[in-house]
Amino acid sequence: MHETLREQQSVLARHLRDPARHPSPPGIEARRLRVYRELFLGSIESLLAGGFPVIRQTLGDADWSALVRTFYADHRSRTPLFTRIAGEFVEFIETRADAVQLPPWLPELAHYEWVEQALLISDAQPPAHDPDGDLLDGRPLVSPLAMPLAYRWPVLEIGPSHRPKAPPAQVTTLLVHRDRDHQVRFARIAPLVHHLLTSLQSNACRGREHLAALAAQTGGDADELQAQGLHLLRQLHEQGVVLGTCLAKEPSDER
Secondary structure, three states: OHHHHHHHHHHHHHHHHOOOOOOOOOOOOHHHHHHHHHHHHHHHHHHHHHHOHHHHHHHOHHHHHHHHHHHHHHOOOOOOOHHHHHHHHHHHHHHHOOOOOOOOOHHHHHHHHHHHHHHHHOOOOOOOEEOOOOOOOOOEEEOOOEEEEEEOOOOOOOEOOEOOOOOOOOOEEEEEEEOOOOOEEEEEOOHHHHHHHHHHHHOOOOHHHHHHHHHHHHOOOHHHHHHHHHHHHHHHHHHOOEEEEEOOOOHHHHO
């Protein structure tokens, strides 16, 4: 009985996802099936249109609808939550860009449009830290609600009147973070700032060590870069991007 019901549900789901490839289940009126198809697909398309307005406008109605229909038919989401569907859509575009002949800039634009929602719904919590820690001699902690981003394509400029054929020479580097008032802020940042933030996220070093490494990589004056870097770290701390310094023990302290 349960297996029969499950198979009936699977037949119905396959048909609703892609009626061109999967026949309708027996015993259900075509009119009712059409209502179901329009209801489910319409809900997904409306949800995605609200989350990806630039993509919808840039692709145009026909290409947008075709993209959503392909996503609806082919992608197997790992979550039933509507708030997570946008992330599934981004993953679909990133993994299927070549197969469905999408514009080469679409994966990055989709990611850029998704970031705001991702941070708004995030429940990430920072580890224990010292909010007043020394940003040079301590290990600066970047908020889990801050995302330094680098895009090959000019995601800030793409739209119906600008569909670039090739990426520019300069990458677009951004900082996106959710502030204390639960507002998501976007800021364009210099590549060096992006490099510093990604270094802070991936390496548990003291602030002065991050700045020294940055000076070595860029060939800049170490003392000057340290002074400028400390000023930048303090600004990021005021904005809530850098939360303070880590409390975890240094490896040398555990001997």
